[in-house]
Amino acid sequence: MLFCKECGAQLKEGAAFCPSCGTNVKTHESERIDQTRQQIAPAKKMSKKKKLVIAGISAAVVILFGAYKVGEHFTDKNRKIENFEMALIEGNTENVAKLLNTNDPQLKISETTVKGFVDYYKKHPNEVNELINNLQDQSTYIDNNTNKKSTSSFFSEDDLKNGVVNLKKDGKTWLFYDNYTLEVEEVYVSISTNYKNTQLSIAGKEIGKADKKNFEQTYGPFLPGIYKVEAKLKTDFVDLKKKREVTLIDVGSKVNIDMYLEGEEVTVDMESFDPTIKAELFIDGKDVKINPNENPTFGPVLTDGSMKLNVEATLPWGKVKTNEIPISSSEVEINLGQSKDLQETIFNQVVSYSKEALEAYTSGSADKVTTATNRNKEDILERIEYLQYREEYYKGQYLGTTFAIDSLNVEYNGEQWEAEVEVLQTYNEAEYYEGETPQLEKNEVNRVYTLVYNEENKKWLIETMDYSYGYGTDNVKEINEKEPKTYQTSWGNSKITDDKSQQIASFVEEYMYASVDAINAENFSIVEPYLDSSGKKYNEQKEYTAYLNEKGITEELLNIEIKEVKKLDDTTYQVTSLDEYKLMYSDGTDKTTSFKTVQKVKIQSDGSFAMNELISTDEQ
Template sequence: MKYCKECGKQLKEGAQFCGECGTSYSSNQKQDSSTRVTNSVKSKPMDKKTKRIIAAAGLALIILFGGYKAGEALTSQNRLIEKFENALLEKDEKAISKLLTSNDKKLEISEKSVKGFVAYIEKNPDRIGEIIQGIESQAKLMEQQNNSNKNEQTMAEEFSPDNMVNLEKDGKILFYDKFELNIPSVYLNLSTNYKDTELFVDGKKVGKSSNADFEKTFGPYLPGIYKIEAKLKTDFVELTTEEEVLLSGFDNKESIGLYLEGEDVTVYFDGDDTTNLKGKLFINGEDVGVNPFQESTFGPVLTDGSMNLEVEAELPWGKIKTAKIPIDTNEIQINLANNENFQKTLMDTVVSGAKERLEAYTSGDIEKYSAASPSEKDSLQVKVDEAKEYDISFKGKYLGSAFDLNSFSVYSEEGKWKAQLSVNEKYQSDEYYAGESPDMQNSEEYLDYTLVFDDKAEKWLVDGRYSAWSFNDEHIKEFKEKKPKEYVTTWGNSTAASATASSNEGTSEEVTKLMDNYLNQLVSAINSIQFDSVSPYLAADSQLYKDQKALVERLGEKGTTEELLDYQVSNYSQEGSETIIYTWEKIKINYADGTSETKEYNWKYTAVYNADNELVLTNLEAE
């Protein structure tokens, strides 16, 4: 039995080559047990086919080894971490979206959905290092797991991911571990306080509240920065609130309260039940389709004074729309008399009534008090009867009224509409007994007026006059009688009344001529700086003479000129040797700088006859 000298393998009978190593042998080779013969035989070379097989096998081994190493590199966690870090540094939303995964199957990861996450990185660039460091720490823990005898459950207990992004194993690819970057999902629990509020996340509408105190969960979302909004648009107002929130990912759900700062407002009206009235509510000038008399509570609106309301009411005398009222509280008292035209109607009634009352009183004919209600006429009749009984006479003039605009109110009472206001009435008058001469003095009466609307006559009537408890002069409207008429009672002193009338008739032409000359020549004297133009109409020794001379000189120095636009002799009377003249004058004043202004004056002049029996002025005072 023969054995191969190279590998020791038993050779088959007659074999020329070793079947194990390929060493060749000659058939005539002999080996003596005592003599060792070494016969050097040249080996036969391998053929080309064998060489190709051997080369291919070697190349395959190299390729397999290289492929293994390449696959190991492609699937390594270090390469994944490096790609993610570069994507974060470049804010590459597309690359980031491809590198991230989530265990929440509902979470869609796309370029659009990662914007909030990228926004957080942009605002907090230092977090990139922290996130990558956290992922690398997780990779090291996984390597320790592979090199230790600890089972996966034990390692999982030691590994507690607290990063915004976490490294996780996701099975194998062939021989290699597969890794992924997992990001948690976050759900938004949004709540708001008004029905029909629209909810938005980063400008996208996600829901609408179905009731007040609404609460619902939306999502999922990636961790990051988001703009959360709530919008409510009603007939009254458009309310919005927004909040920028960070969803860290450490909690699966974040609760955000989007509460709108609006309130319901209730309006109230004076008087009896007004729910049968028709009306409109205006918010910031817009009709919101609400009848405030039937729906007194409305909203939501802002109560910080930035909004205003108006109420329009259909009333027996027509429509009234109140002035704008700032909404600065959730309970508002509405005063329907807060209307300029309506207030003017009431003021005109009071002014007419004041003059008619004097006419009716002094004549004794109560029906001349047409602006009064029957009860007010009856009250005046009692006064007339008392004056006649006690022989009390009256002489006087109504000069005007000042109205407290804050005092106006209108309300319904026992089926009637009434109004109230406060007024300061001004008179020049005197009451005196028979045989006495009147001493007319200026006086004021503070009165509270009550007016009632006469449905049949379709007008307001004076229903009562009472002493006022208070009068606020901070917000007033003043009326002045341009031509005050003098009223004298027709009983008890008819002689004095007729004498006054006769005197007035005798001097009317003189008074008119005097005032016409004086006013026109005074303007001429001022403009020409020639006092002699007006001096003939002034008493030479009077204070008025001195004052007007100084006026002409002073205005001349300043370069001021005047124009007489209009004037009227309102009234005049004879009081002993003096004639009292009341005028209304409208003057345009032109200043040296080119500006001008128009003023109106009410004056009281005193005139006397001089030595030439001509009427001249001696005194001037404001009326």
């Protein structure tokens, strides 16, 4: 399409002149062609050097732009928060250590020191979200407050929370970018312990040593997290240890940790010892080189029963080592009786004495007694004289003795060594009078024996033998006779009685038990068949039963021994017995007492027996 050069009017194809202004079109066309030719004339070739410069500039622009974008990516604060979140979720201590910073030069951040931090968030995964959300809120806050030169004062404001880890703006990096760090807050701990020289450690690293009793010291800084705290004290007796897992997550505050060791000073009670005796103390089988007779207090040790002690002492009868005793309190009493060798010696001596005593009572002589003191021999002779005076005879067998092991106690009384033990002794025996036939019955007797050590004879001797109420322990030892010997009084003229006397003796025993049953059941009819309704005994028995019932007193017949059945006439017999009762009162108390009872028994017209009269009853 052509236009007039002069007036700009459109020209038709092939026109020689402009229809508007008359300008010669040929001249115009020639000029246009020349201009076109000038425009499309070939350009001059660019030099190789110029091309290289242009290409270098272009590449540099591209590289710089790319580098800027890469730097922008790697320094982006939100990306740093995302990487931190991922490292926490994965438990990657290496990455967490790389991402965390601190402004405290004493707080060292490494893969090792961040372990407790990572462990805490593993154990509390819900708190990871809380931590990350807070960092994201801080990031948003920073974006909305770009006019502020520093973020150091951001987190004191009411609308933004200061957390365990905080996002901080820290100058420029690589000249162009804002630098952001994840700054962790430090924590401190105060540790207290009770013994000097106790070693303290956190996360397996020793941090201090107590330089006095009741020690307390503040340690830190530490990263927030979960830590194992340990206190350890090595003594001559035991290594005391205490371990605790503690959580240090409350930044800005000091955590108090009690690492008191559970050990105590313990005193060995040696009051029962001769103070001149040399002794050695053993803890868990180890000789700790302490003479408890001179230095009875030692420690610290555990008093929870896990540790045991025993004492070895050189005594007049030889070296004695006690059984091990659990340390369960701050005072441990030593009982030399808890030595197996000594137990065997004492027990065998009691067995020997028990047989020698029967030999003396039945022979009328204490000459063969080798296991008793002179005092005890005198007691035996007095008993023999009493039996001879009463014309009481004995026939029986010693069957054995059950020893209460825990009751065996040995101590020094200031002049000599004494031992005491409770026993249950068993016999087949009978006591009888002139003209009676002894009927052996099994009899068990609770006794307590006292022995003294005779240094001249180098042996333990029986000093006393008394009755006891028995022992309450299952820790016993039985020593029984395999072939019991029979002992019978040889100094009297014992005669065999008739069958009638034996029948009457058995009847009286039955009556005595029926009497107790009637009292305890508050039912007189139980004993009524045994009574002569025309005799004095009938009303006396009825009144006595009613009296005890009114008072709330019950009875237990512990033992009855028929001592004599004496014929008075063809229908009347006099029966003497020794009776032992236990009386139980309504207030819960009880009393054991013995009586010598003399009663009359009548033979009824049908040949049966009946209690007729109580002649006498004397408390023994």
